[in-house]
Amino acid sequence: MRISRIETFRVPPRWILVRLETDDGLHGWGEAIVPKRANAVTGAVADLAANVVGADASRIEDLWQRMRRDGFFRGGPVLSTAAAAVEQALWDVKGKAHGLPVYEFLGGLARDDVQLYAWIGGDRPDDVVAQAAARREQGFAAVKMNATEELDYIDDHAKLDAVVARVAALRDAYGHDLRIALDFHGRVHRAMAKTLLAELDQFALMWVEEPLGPGHESSLAEVTRVAHRTPIATGERLTSRAEFVPLLEQRVVDVIQPDVSLTGLFELEKICRMAEAYDVAVAPHCPNGPVSLAASLQVGFCAGNVVIQEQSVGLHYNRGYAGLPPAEMHDYLVDPTPLVPKDGRLAAPTGPGLGIDIDEDVVRERDGTWQLRDPNWRTEDGRYAEW
Structure with a gap:
């Protein structure tokens, strides 16, 4: 072969x-x-x-x-x-x-189904209460949203107040029946991150994600010290076990978020096993398409420390991002059933391989040569701002 x-x-x-x-x-x-x-x-x-x-x-x-x-x-x-x-x-x-499903080569099933979370709010988050209501109607009990738009090294505290107000509105509307993750997306610089984490600690969030941007991992211990109740998550931009070792050794992360389309499937499984030795949870990163989710799930179903899985149905990037046509992952499946959640959860796939059947005709028909532009966010005075 x-x-x-x-x-x-x-x-x-x-x-x-x-x-x-x-x-x-x-x-x-x-x-x-x-x-x-x-x-x-x-x-x-x-x-x-x-x-x-x-x-x-x-x-x-x-x-x-x-x-x-x-x-x-x-x-x-x-x-x-x-x-x-x-x-x-x-x-x-x-x-x-x-x-056989791939998980049978990795030790077999460790669970019957896995919880999913859904995105709300968009790149510049707004209307989050209504969007959370729609997600709850779809069966999801956990959501994630971006924390903030462009943010300077030292910025107007009103921008932080707006973040706190959005989270407070969700808590007021749904109490603790809704699990909320907040993604800083590497947009928040060190000084502002400390202030914002301290103010968010009251809300018992599911986690805060990427509290600092890439390259600033050495500051995580200092910045996250103020987050007494808030789990810290990061790791979506890392590509191997070796890159996760410092986070685990320094005890600065509670949830790691490897992406199977950066790490590969077997390396993702190895990362999960390594994190288990440090009593660290895994929430695989996956705002991606159907194959990435299917591959991530094969590991998630055999790794006991995978606590929840990201998925992209309804994600703002799927609704005509940067001028490209809209699409959802189910558009590319002969049978969408294996990736259709019930009550915000997915059952273990039973099909061979990754457990999905890609509609090759649709893929070939929709194949193109698109190229996405960088976001090129700017501060009010024209300087580059993290996206």
Whole structure:
């Protein structure tokens, strides 16, 4: 069973799907992210394909090591997501070849279903109470929203007051029947993060996510010291176990958020096991498409410290983001049932491989050459602001 072809597809709303075919007629699907670098990602997949076409598709770990380590220059989000997408497709093929879900190769089921959370509020959050009501109507008992829009190093306290007011409005409306996660998205600088975390501690949030931007992990212990009741979550931009080690060793994080389309499927499983040794929970990051969610779930169903799963149905990026056509993950499935939640939960998939059947005709029909622009947020005086 040897790899015969690897293809990439860019489909709305902003997803990069990878199809891997073997010489005996099997095929599997993976999903890459980093959509604002789509040309680089698809190019990286093509580079990997040139090296692994002809290789034994059953030797996933060997191919993973080769894709991640065989080049002198390695790592980073673009190369990592390209390798992760190919690796997911290899697992899909292996499961189909044996007629088993991937989780059966990872120790089998540790749970019967998994809780999901849903997004509300958009990039610049507003109308969150009404959106939370709609999500509750859909069966979700947990939501996440961005905390703030552009925020300067030292900014008007009214912007922090607005964050607190939004969270307070949700608590007033739903009490503790609704679990609330707040995503700082790496937009909040150190001084403002300390102030905001202290003011949010009263609300017993599910977690605060990315309280500081990438590169400032050494300040996490200082900044989060004021959050006595609030779990701290981070890790969506990390690509390997090695990158999670400092967070775990320094005891500065309560929930880690690896993304299977950066880490790869088996590496995600290894990260979960490593975090378990530190009594740290996992909430896999996945505001992505159907293959990424399906791959993440295969690990989530066999890892006991996965506490909740992100998913993208109804996400603001799916509704015509940056001029691209709108789409939802179910648009690309022959049968959406495996990824349709009931009461805000998903049951363990029973199909082979990743447990979903991608509608290849729809993927090929909607394939395009889109390129997303950077957000280019600015402060009031024209300086660059974190998105």
